[in-house]
Amino acid sequence: AQSVTQLDSQVPVFEEAPVELRCNYSSSVSVYLFWYVQYPNQGLQLLLKYLSGSTLVESINGFEAEFNKSQTSFHLRKPSVHISDTAEYFCAVSLNFGNEKLTFGTGTRLTIIP
Amino acid sequence: DTGVSQDPRHKITKRGQNVTFRCDPISEHNRLYWYRQTLGQGPEFLTYFQNEAQLEKSRLLSDRFSAERPKGSFSTLEIQRTEQGDSAMYLCASSSRGQGDDGELFFGEGSRLTVL
Numbered sequence: 723a724q725s726v727t728q729l730d731s732q733v734p735v736f737e738e739a740p741v742e743l744r745c746n747y748s749s750s751v752s753v754y755l756f757w758y759v760q761y762p763n764q765g766l767q768l769l770l771k772y773l774s775g776s777t778l779v780e781s782i783n784g785f786e787a788e789f790n791k792s793q794t795s796f797h798l799r800k801p802s803v804h805i806s807d808t809a810e811y812f813c814a815v816s817l818n819f820g821n822e823k824l825t826f827g828t829g830t831r832l833t834i835i836p
Numbered sequence: 837d838t839g840v841s842q843d844p845r846h847k848i849t850k851r852g853q854n855v856t857f858r859c860d861p862i863s864e865h866n867r868l869y870w871y872r873q874t875l876g877q878g879p880e881f882l883t884y885f886q887n888e889a890q891l892e893k894s895r896l897l898s899d900r901f902s903a904e905r906p907k908g909s910f911s912t913l914e915i916q917r918t919e920q921g922d923s924a925m926y927l928c929a930s931s932s933r934g935q936g937d938d939g940e941l942f943f944g945e946g947s948r949l950t951v952l
Contacts, residue, residue, distance in 0.1 A: 726878070728878075763945070765839075765944050766879070768940050771940075823881045824871075824941065826880070828876065828878050829877075
């Protein structure tokens with residue numbers, strides 16, 4: 723069975739500073755990797771995903787994540803955060819193309835300090 | 837289309853009562869998923885449907901839980917004889933697997949259950 727570890731439950735960051743949210747996974751087979759974001763009082767939204775190809779994937783709002791197979795990681799980064807990035811971020815894995823049965827991490831709450 | 841909608845958004849009930857949650861997926865989506873999220877945890881998979889067929893159920897879904905999607909559109913999740921441990925956010929998601937889409941999951945805002 724696969725599992726996801728997000729070691730940081732809360733990450734406070736000053737506005738315009740860089741941030742990295744860590745995600746490590748465990749699986750005996752190849753996986754597909756996702757980052758979901760949950761803004762206050764909203765449902766989960768897909769931020770970005772790695773299915774195949776380039777190991778560096780980007781979102782439309784400046785986040786990027788790099789799949790590192792040797793370190794079984796999929797860390798999320800942004801070079802300069804904004805107040806609007808305040809949210810909870812969940813890393814997730816799936817064994818099947820098409821997002822069936824996602825296994826989520828426990829989430830990281832990103833708080834931006836003005 | 838306004839996305840995935842769930843009803844009710846909040847439900848407070850006494851232990852032993854039955855509760856039912858409804859999920860209306862995005863209209864053209866053929867797959868519908870239920871997840872449960874407890875405080876401090878990520879969402880956990882419960883079950884999913886392709887059209888009206890329930891294809892998989894998690895071991896988390898005890899006999900007191902039943903989910904249906906009778907016409908392949910909306911779905912209901914019923915919990916019988918609720919227990920305090922059932923208190924959680926119940927999330928519904930839909931996707932258009934196999935319909936020329938990569939199957940991205942679209943989540944509703946969830947139904948929060950509090951069992952007293």
